[in-house]
Amino acid sequence: MALAADFKNTAAKAAPEALYRLHALVQDDLAAVNRVIVDRMQSPVSLIPQLAGHITASGGKRLRPLVTLLAARMCGYEGKRHVPLAACVEFIHTATLLHDDVVDDSALRRGNATANALWGNEASVLVGDFLFSRAFQVMVDDGSLDVLRILSSASAVIAEGEVMQLMTSNDTATTEAAYLQVITAKTARLFAAAAEVGGVVADCTDDERRALFDYGLNLGIGFQLIDDGLDYAAAEATLGKTIGDDFREGKITLPVVLAYDRADELERAFWRRTLEQGEQGEQDLARAIDLLAKHNAIGDTIERAREYGAKARATLQGFEANRFQQALLDAVDFAVERSY
Amino acid sequence: MALAADFKNTAAKAAPEALYRLHALVQDDLAAVNRVIVDRMQSPVSLIPQLAGHITASGGKRLRPLVTLLAARMCGYEGKRHVPLAACVEFIHTATLLHDDVVDDSALRRGNATANALWGNEASVLVGDFLFSRAFQVMVDDGSLDVLRILSSASAVIAEGEVMQLMTSNDTATTEAAYLQVITAKTARLFAAAAEVGGVVADCTDDERRALFDYGLNLGIGFQLIDDGLDYAAAEATLGKTIGDDFREGKITLPVVLAYDRADELERAFWRRTLEQGEQGEQDLARAIDLLAKHNAIGDTIERAREYGAKARATLQGFEANRFQQALLDAVDFAVERSY
Numbered sequence: 001m002a003l004a005a006d007f008k009n010t011a012a013k014a015a016p017e018a019l020y021r022l023h024a025l026v027q028d029d030l031a032a033v034n035r036v037i038v039d040r041m042q043s044p045v046s047l048i049p050q051l052a053g054h055i056t057a058s059g060g061k062r063l064r065p066l067v068t069l070l071a072a073r074m075c076g077y078e079g080k081r082h083v084p085l086a087a088c089v090e091f092i093h094t095a096t097l098l099h100d101d102v103v104d105d106s107a108l109r110r111g112n113a114t115a116n117a118l119w120g121n122e123a124s125v126l127v128g129d130f131l132f133s134r135a136f137q138v139m140v141d142d143g144s145l146d147v148l149r150i151l152s153s154a155s156a157v158i159a160e161g162e163v164m165q166l167m168t169s170n171d172t173a174t175t176e177a178a179y180l181q182v183i184t185a186k187t188a189r190l191f192a193a194a195a196e197v198g199g200v201v202a203d204c205t206d207d208e209r210r211a212l213f214d215y216g217l218n219l220g221i222g223f224q225l226i227d228d229g230l231d232y233a234a235a236e237a238t239l240g241k242t243i244g245d246d247f248r249e250g251k252i253t254l255p256v257v258l259a260y261d262r263a264d265e266l267e268r269a270f271w272r273r274t275l276e277q278g279e280q281g282e283q284d285l286a287r288a289i290d291l292l293a294k295h296n297a298i299g300d301t302i303e304r305a306r307e308y309g310a311k312a313r314a315t316l317q318g319f320e321a322n323r324f325q326q327a328l329l330d331a332v333d334f335a336v337e338r339s340y
Numbered sequence: 341m342a343l344a345a346d347f348k349n350t351a352a353k354a355a356p357e358a359l360y361r362l363h364a365l366v367q368d369d370l371a372a373v374n375r376v377i378v379d380r381m382q383s384p385v386s387l388i389p390q391l392a393g394h395i396t397a398s399g400g401k402r403l404r405p406l407v408t409l410l411a412a413r414m415c416g417y418e419g420k421r422h423v424p425l426a427a428c429v430e431f432i433h434t435a436t437l438l439h440d441d442v443v444d445d446s447a448l449r450r451g452n453a454t455a456n457a458l459w460g461n462e463a464s465v466l467v468g469d470f471l472f473s474r475a476f477q478v479m480v481d482d483g484s485l486d487v488l489r490i491l492s493s494a495s496a497v498i499a500e501g502e503v504m505q506l507m508t509s510n511d512t513a514t515t516e517a518a519y520l521q522v523i524t525a526k527t528a529r530l531f532a533a534a535a536e537v538g539g540v541v542a543d544c545t546d547d548e549r550r551a552l553f554d555y556g557l558n559l560g561i562g563f564q565l566i567d568d569g570l571d572y573a574a575a576e577a578t579l580g581k582t583i584g585d586d587f588r589e590g591k592i593t594l595p596v597v598l599a600y601d602r603a604d605e606l607e608r609a610f611w612r613r614t615l616e617q618g619e620q621g622e623q624d625l626a627r628a629i630d631l632l633a634k635h636n637a638i639g640d641t642i643e644r645a646r647e648y649g650a651k652a653r654a655t656l657q658g659f660e661a662n663r664f665q666q667a668l669l670d671a672v673d674f675a676v677e678r679s680y
Contacts, residue, residue: 044500045500047507048499048500095469096469099465103462103465122442123503126439126443126499128469129472129495129499132472133498137489137493137496139488139492140488140492143485145480148488152473152477152479153473153477156477159469159470159473160388162466163385163467166462166466167387
């Protein structure tokens with residue numbers, strides 16, 4: 001299949017080992033983050049750690065906390081504050097996942113049953129609220145108003161991005177600019193915040209903090225572009241990723257925006273029927289994938305991701321070249337070259 | 341109807357005028373709070389102010405921000421910080437209402453269509469998240485870690501209370517103690533936080549802050565007890581309150597706990613059928629109301645509310661007797677003697 005090949009060409013670079021190597025470099029820190037996550041999700045209300053444990057244990061990549069840890073270390077930080085703050089970032093991410101799955105009515109995430117499928121939408125909404133509140137409690141314990149400002153702003157922007165996504169859903173007239181606005185808000189802003197928080201604990205200058213923010217923002221955009229490409233092309237990957245979720249939900253992602261833009265009238269009628277009117281038959285996903293291939297929509301999505309990856313790399317030029325900087329560069333490779 | 345009479349006996353004291361009088365005392369402050377609410381719910385994503393505006397404009401009593409304002413003023417505060425912080429309290433309350441209505445699948449609130457009925461569950465979840473994040477941004481602007489600690493803890497406890505409620509829902513074996521734990525967490529903790537925040541801005545001593553916390557906690561428990569009584573007895577009130585919502589949702593509130601506790605086997609079978617199995621016929625709400633009357637369950641619920649009201653009043657003894665203190669005492673009367 002042509003689309004899967006777009007990703008397979010880069011498979012050597014994008015092997016899971018790349019992620020393991022990143023994890024290995026800050027292995028003790030990450031283990032400490034996991035302990036904080038488990039500790040701070042506890043509650044006398046047993047359903048909370050049960051449900052939260054399900055989602056945090058279900059094989060996430062921990063990319064966002066990793067960015068916080070690596071950014072702090074790259075900037076010479078040798079203390080311990082980055083650990084609970086990296087856990088906050090993951091809590092906020094987890095809360096948004098729980099709410100996303102309710103909003104999208106998803107049954108599977110990373111190949112496992114979603115929390116809402118197992119315990120109902122009600123519990124997922126409320127446990128998301130709990131984790132979100134808990135994140136702020138952990139930040140208050142740390143005591144930095146800068147960190148609280150960065151992560152409360154990011155959270156508000158994420159919610160705005162999700163609402164924007166809801167409003168552009170099923171709308172084939174969505175432009176590339178509108179799509180970029182959505183993914184910048186819903187995904188990239190938390191990566192940006194994750195990186196900047198690392199800079200805050202390391203007492204970075206304002207310029208350095210801005211550079212870290214830009215690193216995370218560009219990394220996050222690249223990451224989401226690949227995610228949206230994989231949704232039409234990850235069939236041959238082995239990590240529980242299923243294809244066609246976005247198509248079934250009528251989400252307008254860049255591959256569709258590009259293919260629609262380049263389509264003839266007959267093809268546009270197909271996209272409108274399947275994504276706007278939500279009338280989908282058995283063969284429609286295959287037809288969608290064919291149309292994406294015809295217009296090189298996945299290839300160009302990957303190309304865009306690489307451009308953002310290059311921008312992310314460039315933001316790190318002013319920092320000391322150490323192994324943590326190298327890891328942040330490798331994280332970009334992973335995010336934009338991965339096939340899962 | 342006997343139950344409505346339980347409330348009507350106190351109707352003279354509980355007239356809406358009581359609330360208007362409270363509002364009048366801090367009218368400028370409350371107007372400023374409303375301006376902050378409208379200002380800070382703005383977003384370039386138009387659905388957010390639209391949906392948030394619907395719920396904040398739909399006739400809430402603004403009791404929680406009122407408590408913050410009055411507590412600060414009672415303690416001699418003459419600045420302006422209490423205004424945005426009172427708005428934070430209302431934002432958190434509004435966010436929980438939006439999520440509650442999704443969790444309960446409610447179609448009406450205060451006699452108006454709920455946000456989820458108008459815009460869907462998805463938007464309600466996400467706009468709730470936005471308001472919650474925005475509340476923390478406003479707190480960060482204020483800059484008090486104490487306030488951030490108080491309101492992030494309250495938010496976590498509210499979520500725990502809601503999950504607890506979900507777990508006791510439909511369970512007729514719920515005890516009075518378990519019920520009290522739920523309403524303390526889901527309702528009273530935010531009133532407690534609202535009062536304590538007033539004390540923080542007024543630079544109160546630790547003892548005074550504890551007293552204010554206890555004031556809010558007892559006020560909130562009394563308030564929720566009356567709310568749960570009114571759900572079976574507010575038919576004759578005119579303020580858009582409908583009866584039977586809790587019954588239809590299988591919520592186990594104190595009136596039911598008391599009636600079940602005092603029931604014979606036949607009556608227990610009725611409660612189990614209607615609340616546990618959710619099998620309800622046309623006459624069942626009327627039958628439930630009869631059983632509550634037979635066992636004086638509403639009267640005793642009101643009695644409990646008054647006991648908590650008395651505790652709330654007692655917490656204010658150590659404070660200067662001024663018109664704001666009197667208003668906080670009046671707020672207790674309103675909360676536990678109201679018929680709407």
